[in-house]
Amino acid sequence: MTNRSTTDGSTTERSTYAADPGRRPARALLTALLGCVLPLLSVLLLAVAPPASAASLTEVTDFGSNPSGLRMHLYVPAGAGERPAVLVAVHYCTGSGPAFYSGTEFASLADRYGFIVIYPSATRSGNCFDVSSPQALRRDGGSDPVGIRSMVGYVQQHYGSDPGRVFVAGASSGAMMTNVLLGNYPDVFKAGAAFMGVPHSCFATTDGSGWNSACANGTVDRTPQQWGGLVRAAYPGYSGARPRMQLWHGTEDATLRYPNLNEEIDQWTDVLGVSRTPASTDSPQSGWTRTRYGSSGAQAPVEAISVQGVGHSLPASGMAARAIAFFGLDSSTPTDPGPGTDPTPANCRVAYTTSAWNTGLTATITLTNTGTTPLTGWSLAFTLPTGQTITSGWGATYSPAGGAVTATGLAYNATLAPGAAVQIGFQANHTGNTGKPSAFTVGGAACGTG
The missing domain is CATH 2.60.40.290 (Immunoglobulin-like)
Incomplete structure (x- = not known):
């Protein structure tokens, strides 16, 4: 069972694991007998053990331009078909790609629906992603977003993934990176899901620091047009389609405080050109308030979920599945039916x-x-x-x-x-x-x- 307290800044983010204690023999004779028998049992168990799953987390060490030295781990489910979708799953501060793989439900959802998952790992101090430097906040600026874009390109080249179905989801530092990636690379990502994030460029600093206290405390307040302008400035001249955004935040978040959710809504409704007035409001689960902007459908341009009484500890169980549904990945990936068969x-x-x-x-x-x-x-x-x-x-x-x-x-x-x-x-x-x-x-x- 995995328990994780997910935070940024000075508070530690960690995973704790409870191991079942081994059984201890009561007598020395039993100990001696086990010393003789266990090697034989090991041989027998190896003979009858079921084969391991074909899918596993693997590291890719040469995936293209990587100016900040990120690491890349990849999960390709056994059921991935032709032209599979791709999800980039971005971890929290102090975390890693393998930790996010183990501590979230994205890999099991990939097994079910056939999409590939990329798990980037930050390597700078504190294992936080760069969402504050001028290089990080513009397209191809030379920091972490460039390396993540290279990871997507690697998967497209080596696995024939669908360039029209690339998504990103992240928690805390990874949620901030989700906002940045959608602003820097709107032509790459179709949609994003940010669990406990801040708007694109909210964390910007000019003194080399990776921490912006005013933004973290939710005191940076801009108009929707100002927030939208920061996204547009990340890729000047771009006039194509913009990715949809799903936003999550706990009302008691003391690390990246709750007012940041409203600032994110301001930013992405402006970027996507939809009304700031919700098209619908409901409560899909006790303690949740969901607002949708631009349409009331399951894949609205912007969707925001407030989680009452919850701190900096998302995503909780079941939330990853909601993100996958927002992306439209909650159905089996179509595969080539083979010669002589008409596709659906x-x-x-x-x-x-x-x-x-x-x-x-x-x-x-x-x-x-x-x-x-x-x-x-x-x-x-x-x-x-x-x-x-x-x-x-x-x-x-x-x-x-x-x-x-x-x-x-x-x-x-x-x-x-x-x-x-x-x-x-x-x-x-x-x-x-x-x-x-x-x-x-x-x-x-x-x-x-x-």
Whole structure:
């Protein structure tokens, strides 16, 4: 059984483990007999023991640009299918990736739903992540966020993960990093869940210190527009879709105090362009107050959960599953059904036309929602023929430029009503093959074509 007190700053964060005491023989004779018998029992037990699970936590030591020397641990469940989703799970101060793996429910949820989990480990003093330096608070600035982005790229390259389904969840220092990552890399992360965090740039310092007492104490109060401006300044000029955010905080948090929750709500409602007035308020569990902004659905643009009477000790049991549901990962990852089997169709249809010349082409894509409910936050995945490389695009963000591409809707067209269509497209170079992708998927399920 694991008990963890999760804090930042001067308070110690730790895990304590209770071990069952071994049975002690009452007589010396029994001790002698056991000395003879135990080696034989060990051999027998090895012979009949069940095989270990195929999935285990492994360390990756060379994953790309890593200016601050982070460590990377990876959990790939046995049930991960093709193009699996990725979750980055970020630990608290004094913690580590392996400790967060052992002390949270994300790995067991990955076993159930087939997504890959990345566990970064901070290596600076106190094992806190850098969320305060100028380098950390801008895209590709040269600190911890760069290393974490490299980890995501490593998994995409080596495991063929879906670049349109990358998420991040963190606790305390990891929650602050969640806010930072969503601001610095809105084109990488689809959504985040921050357990006991503070807004992006709230912890900023200029004296080299990693601790900002005013922010931690909840006394930094800015307008939604000011908070939103700090996020936008992390990636100047970016105009694509922004990730959704789920926020958690205990009302009695004495480490990163509760007023920070309202400041986070101010920031992300402004960034996502939704009203600060809740679209819905409910209590999904005793002592919880949940507010949703921008819509009342399970995957609202912003969702905040206040936990009454609780201090700096999240996530508690069951909360990780709520985050996974917010991400939309609470169903088995679709896998390739094999030759001769038609995949389950999604509620979408794609029309694709091209106009080619010498070494270039223009592609026009029309995505139609054929379902009966809105298609929210869509990402359209397809594989370009060999030799085609996207040079520019419109109506969506495209990543990467060749091979297995994901086109993600922008803020103005990310939601398609039933029966509605959106037209997007791109220009590409080619080396002779001007053909079309053979299939298109939304959320891992195949769209109809024509």
